[in-house]
Amino acid sequence: MHARARSATADCPHCGSRPDRVHGRYMRRLADSSVGGARVVIELLVRRFKCLNPVCPAVTFAEQIAGLTIPPARYTPLVCEQLASIALAPAGRAGARLARILGLRVAKDTLLRMVRSIPEEPAGQIRVLGVDDFALRKGDSYATILVDLERRCPVDVLPGRDAEPLAAWLKHHPAVEIICRDRAGAYAEGARRGFPQAVQVTDAWHLWHNLGEARTASSVEAGRA
Ligand SMILES: [Zn+2]
Structure with a gap:
């Protein structure tokens, strides 16, 4: 879209006066919200x-156009808002909220289903493998x-x-050369x-953690002595 301001004057951002003497013109490109799935770029003829x-x-x-330009941005304020929402929103409930902002009605479960249906890339050959546990339900079940x-x-x-699932997995992945793990005996x-x-x-995390624990223990010992 091509656009230009129709007013004869513009506010000086430094003193607030409204001069009408045009010094020059240049083209500014602003990305705006899409229309019918098509990308929209506003080519704004800006006067100096x-x-x-x-x-x-x-x-x-x-000149700055209220509601259309923010001095350094290459996006319109509307797109700036949408992009900020996208940056904050993962799938599920937050994604559904984001979609509503973009004018699309969708349930969080549909979004989660869409994420799950994206085909996984094959893992390929793994040379350096990291192994760690995490809680599915805190203090109750782990994976x-x-x-x-x-x-x-x-x-x-x-x-x-436990040791067994990892051992079975490794037997099918012989390209592994280095295994990076915590200090738990099961993974070893x-x-x-x-x-x-x-x-x-x-x-590295468990190494520093162990060092920290050892230092605390030795200071307690020293305190007792
Ligand atoms: Zn001025």
């Missing part, structure tokens, strides 16, 4: 005015997450946090049973 107030620090200034640490993406979830045992050739290392 000469401020005639002798005490004003501005020599010239570009094990496997992460391809080179591609930084989760590749599988195993039931529980699973890695040893499943793939003894792999190098086992402790992940």
